[in-house]
Structures are given as C-alpha cells and as structure tokens.
Amino acid sequence: MLGNKKGKKIRKYVRDYVVFDLETTGISSDFDKVIEISALMVKDGRVTDEFTSLVNPGRHIPKGASDVNGITDDMVADAEDFSVILKEFLDFAGDMVLVGHNIHTFDMKFIYRDTNAFYGKVPDNDYIDTLDIARNYLPDLSHYKLVDLAEYYGISSTGAHRALNDCRMNQQVFSCLAKEMTEDKVKSKGGRICPVCGSPMKKRNGRYGEFWGCSSYPDCRHTEKIAF
Helix, strand or coil, X not given: CEECCCCCECCCCCCCEEEXXXXXXXXXXXXXXXXXXXXXXXXXXXXXXXXXXXXXXXXXXXXXXXXXXXXXXXXXXXXXXXXXXXXXXXXXXXXXXXXXXXXXCCHHHHHHHHHHHHHCCEECCCEEEHHHHHHHHCCCCCCCCHHHHHHHHCCCCCCCCCHHHHHHHHHHHHHHHHHHCCHHHHXXXXXXXXXXXXXXXXXXXXXXXXXXXXCCCCCCCCEEECCC
C-alpha cells in the first residue's frame, strides 16, 4: 500500500507474501527504466495467483540488456507505460510482504523511485530479500545469485532472467531457505537464533572478546555473552 514511509526489510519466513521481479534497461536506478514486472501471490506457502506485464520504457532498450533478458524494442512497443502497470502491480500486492532476490539494493530502488515520481508516495510494505537470507543462513556457499541457489537446491533455472520465470524460481528457493531458518537447523550447525527478531546470530569480536551479535544489526541490537 502507498504511504509516506517505506516498509522495513525483515529477515524471517512468512507463508503469505508476493514474490516479484523486475527486468530493466540497465542497472542504474537513477537512469534506467523498467521493461517487465512479474509477481506471484503466495498464500499458506502455495502460489495462488500471478501477475506479469511488459512495460514500454519510452526509450531504446540497449543491446546489453536484451542479451540478458531477451526483451527487445519490438516486444514492448505496444505495452503500457510503467505509471499504469505499476499501479496494477501495487493493487495486486496490496499490503502483503514483498519477497525478491537482491531487491534491497536493486528492485526496491526502482519501485520507490517510480512510485514517488508517479504518485507522490511509496509502498509501506515490509519486504524480504532472499539474497540477504541466503548469505546469513548458507555462509559456506561461494556464490549467491538466484541461479546459483536454484542449482544448490536442484531447482530448474530454465528461462532465467525473464521476470515471471525468476519469480517461480525465487518462490521455490525461498521455500527451501525456510528449512534453513528453523531453530533446530541453525543449532545443528552450532549457531543461535536471536530471541528478539528471529535472525541468526553471529560471533563477533568486541572490546571484551567474542560475543553473539544479531545478524540483523543495526535493525536489531540484541547481543549475548559467550560462555567459556
């Protein structure tokens, strides 16, 4: 929903959410434009609905972008402007938690920029970044791209870099990550769960030696002593 304050990034599994993905003309949230947006509605852990649309960016799509996502100028020629499509997406998502991969540093920046430009407000939906979750709960992996996580969990990455296919892949990855986020699984790896926010805790070094610190710092500042 649109408001005057951005939603919070949260680090937990939820069973009701909207997973979404953008394809753009490039990586700059200052200059580039959205050319595709897709989303899946998930309730009680199951996909119940989907939303997908190409977007006319009003400019040429660079070859480098087309080489990645396969979207060309001809494909978006008859598509609506993002001011129309974005409103449809926001109506689809409602007040549900948003989920995506690397959305904290990429997708949400485009969403905030354009909602503010078009409507003078920003979405107040809380959101979950599965890249952030994977880095916290799978610290031994060497790569954290969505296709890398899909390969790790044995999920098909066919059609990667088209928004709807990435949503489907991400929804399955998030379901797998949910199993990594259980307290029993974390404890089996010698870790701890923060009793305040539910994030994994990490060993940190301070003035008086090692201590457990919440991985959600600075959002959560809970700490615990390490018994020797």
